[in-house]
Amino acid sequence: MAEAGSFAEKVKQQADIVRVIGEYVRLKKAGQNFMGLCPFHQEKTPSFAVHPVRQIYHCFGCGAGGDVFKFVMELEKCAFPEALRTVAEKCGIPIPRPRERSPEERRENQERGALVEMHRDAAAFFVRQLREGAEGHVAAAYLEERGLDREALARFGLGYAPSSGDALLRHLKQKFSEKLLDTSGLFSRDQRDQGGGRLFDRFRRRVMFPITNESGKIIAFGGRAMGDDMPKYLNSPETPIYSKSHVLYHLDRAKQALRQSDFGILVEGYMDAIAVARAGISNVVASCGTSLAEPQIRLLRRFTRRVVVNYDPDSAGQTATERSLALLLEKEFEVRVLALPGGADPDKFLHEQGADAYRKLLAQAPPYLDYLIGRARQMDRSTAEGKVAALNFLMPFVQKLPNRLLRSEWATKIASDLTVDEPVLREALRRAAAERRSEVKPKPELLAPAVKPVERRLIQMLVEAEGFREKLASEILSHGLHRGLDTEKIFEALISIAGERPDPATLASALEEKDRRMLFDILFESSAEHTWDEAESCLDSLRSRQITRELAELEKKIQAQPAADELRRLLERQMELRRFLAQRQAANPVPRTQPGPSPSPR
Ligand SMILES: [Zn+2]
Numbered sequence: 001m002a003e004a005g006s007f008a009e010k011v012k013q014q015a016d017i018v019r020v021i022g023e024y025v026r027l028k029k030a031g032q033n034f035m036g037l038c039p040f041h042q043e044k045t046p047s048f049a050v051h052p053v054r055q056i057y058h059c060f061g062c063g064a065g066g067d068v069f070k071f072v073m074e075l076e077k078c079a080f081p082e083a084l085r086t087v088a089e090k091c092g093i094p095i096p097r098p099r100e101r102s103p104e105e106r107r108e109n110q111e112r113g114a115l116v117e118m119h120r121d122a123a124a125f126f127v128r129q130l131r132e133g134a135e136g137h138v139a140a141a142y143l144e145e146r147g148l149d150r151e152a153l154a155r156f157g158l159g160y161a162p163s164s165g166d167a168l169l170r171h172l173k174q175k176f177s178e179k180l181l182d183t184s185g186l187f188s189r190d191q192r193d194q195g196g197g198r199l200f201d202r203f204r205r206r207v208m209f210p211i212t213n214e215s216g217k218i219i220a221f222g223g224r225a226m227g228d229d230m231p232k233y234l235n236s237p238e239t240p241i242y243s244k245s246h247v248l249y250h251l252d253r254a255k256q257a258l259r260q261s262d263f264g265i266l267v268e269g270y271m272d273a274i275a276v277a278r279a280g281i282s283n284v285v286a287s288c289g290t291s292l293a294e295p296q297i298r299l300l301r302r303f304t305r306r307v308v309v310n311y312d313p314d315s316a317g318q319t320a321t322e323r324s325l326a327l328l329l330e331k332e333f334e335v336r337v338l339a340l341p342g343g344a345d346p347d348k349f350l351h352e353q354g355a356d357a358y359r360k361l362l363a364q365a366p367p368y369l370d371y372l373i374g375r376a377r378q379m380d381r382s383t384a385e386g387k388v389a390a391l392n393f394l395m396p397f398v399q400k401l402p403n404r405l406l407r408s409e410w411a412t413k414i415a416s417d418l419t420v421d422e423p424v425l426r427e428a429l430r431r432a433a434a435e436r437r438s439e440v441k442p443k444p445e446l447l448a449p450a451v452k453p454v455e456r457r458l459i460q461m462l463v464e465a466e467g468f469r470e471k472l473a474s475e476i477l478s479h480g481l482h483r484g485l486d487t488e489k490i491f492e493a494l495i496s497i498a499g500e501r502p503d504p505a506t507l508a509s510a511l512e513e514k515d516r517r518m519l520f521d522i523l524f525e526s527s528a529e530h531t532w533d534e535a536e537s538c539l540d541s542l543r544s545r546q547i548t549r550e551l552a553e554l555e556k557k558i559q560a561q562p563a564a565d566e567l568r569r570l571l572e573r574q575m576e577l578r579r580f581l582a583q584r585q586a587a588n589p590v591p592r593t594q595p596g597p598s599p600s601p602r
Contacts, residue, residue, distance in 0.1 A: 126159020245293030
């Protein structure tokens with residue numbers, strides 16, 4: 001729990017949960033709440049709610065819920081300090097420099113800052129070389145031929161690394177230490193030299209593509225060879241500021257379009273991403289390699305869960321591609337595949353056929369498994385062995401599907417598309433459809449029992465009714481009216497803090513998951529104005545319930561034929577309670593209106 005006056009407390013007070021969660025989930029206003037598709041379980045209709053006033057989220061489907069920190073921790077799989085930092089950053093709350101940061105950390109931070117600065121300088125240098133350098137006009141002509149005019153070069157920050165081998169080194173040497181130059185990934189060391197070897201430019205005679213992180217800072221470069229130099233593409237190595245598996249090219253510019261269109265186009269290289277973006281389709285990102293890494297998928301998932309994969313269909317690593325795409329399925333993406341005719345990559349296709357033709361094919365891109373079935377059909381299936389091979393190719397993908405119904409649908413489709421009649425194969429398919437190793441089963445203990453309207457109402461009052469919260473709490477406590485209720489633990493927690501305004505997230509941390517879920521369920525209902533009159537009526541109902549329960553117990557004890565003294569005592573008590581109930585009914589011949597069940601937020 002956040003300590004008063006601490007940074008955590010400050011962030012908690014200032015953070016806007018709708019804004020933070022809105023970066024991960026598409027939220028729509030629904031009454032007082034915001035609703036969206038739950039990021040913690042798969043669903044087609046939204047049951048994930050965010051409460052802007054109470055600053056909590058709650059999924060009516062899987063029961064996930066908590067405050068903004070819990071959300072970030074669960075989704076990013078990180079610890080509290082990191083979640084705190086993330087939330088502060090997203091809400092523009094300045095993060096204080098930790099007073100006792102270790103010298104090591106301070107040094108690393110400075111190094112990263114200097115490396116970012118170096119990359120900015122290098123990018124400016126490359127741009128100048130392309131525009132004014134001696135070799136620049138050759139490169140510009142080459143790019144022009146590939147359809148990249150001056151406007152495009154400027155828009156994507158393209159540059160040129162000259163062939164001399166030390167042009168960039170000479171430029172940066174005055175400002176940065178040799179050690180830093182060495183770490184930057186912009187230089188290589190001559191291994192033939194003795195005594196460590198001299199540094200020289202890693203990128204020579206190449207068109208340079210700046211690679212930016214999510215916030216638009218240049219952290220690496222991709223260099224494309226002019227002519228037939230090998231390798232065709234050369235990227236920055238891993239450095240303190242660049243990790244290939246954590247970056248999607250063009251994401252910083254695609255963010256908004258990804259959210260708005262709720263789907264992304266995934267291409268292989270930067271030339272492809274640029275070509276697609278130039279065709280007016282901004283929601284495109286490049287993985288910069290055939291194998292998509294899990295951190296990249298997590299990154300993309302914050303913006304959309306629907307993706308059209310437009311990789312080079314003839315790429316050598318097709319199997320690797322298909323494997324990494326299976327990862328997308330596993331992460332519950334809706335995946336479609338755009339395979340351009342003639343084995344063209346997006347860059348080439350757009351260059352030759354134009355944006356309209358591309359858009360048309362994009363709209364028709366088939367779901368991923370349709371595409372895979374197509375691939376399986378191309379295999380030789382004239383023999384039993386061939387059929388088994390085709391099925392074995394498909395089954396891992398079927399098993400990756402998180403939803404059992406979907407898996408069984410696909411099994412049926414595959415059986416009919418591949419004309420699988422053999423019972424053995426059908427059985428194998430059926431098993432593939434049924435099994436999923438990492439299947440998430442709903443925990444039965446998390447399924448909250450339906451809470452009675454009276455209890456719901458009282459709990460809402462204990463949270464909200466500033467005027468009589470304490471009075472209500474002491475009334476419930478002194479008569480033990482909450483004992484034996486399904487909501488007993490929730491009442492206990494609320495009563496124990498009745499003097500103060502309850503914070504749902506703090507309450508939640510004091511409750512077991514089942515009770516926490518029940519509480520959030522209740523808190524997400526829109527509640528009407530509270531009056532003491534209504535509170536009294538709810539309390540009455542609990543009192544009657546208490547009496548009815550006691551009567552039932554008495555009945556049981558009387559049935560057990562106790563000793564005469566005891567029996568008399570029991571009968572007297574029974575009489576007393578019955579009389580009491582009768583009086584109450586006489587006083588209220590028509591039962592006072594009790595709050596009916598509030599409309600479900602679903
Ligand atoms: Zn959920």
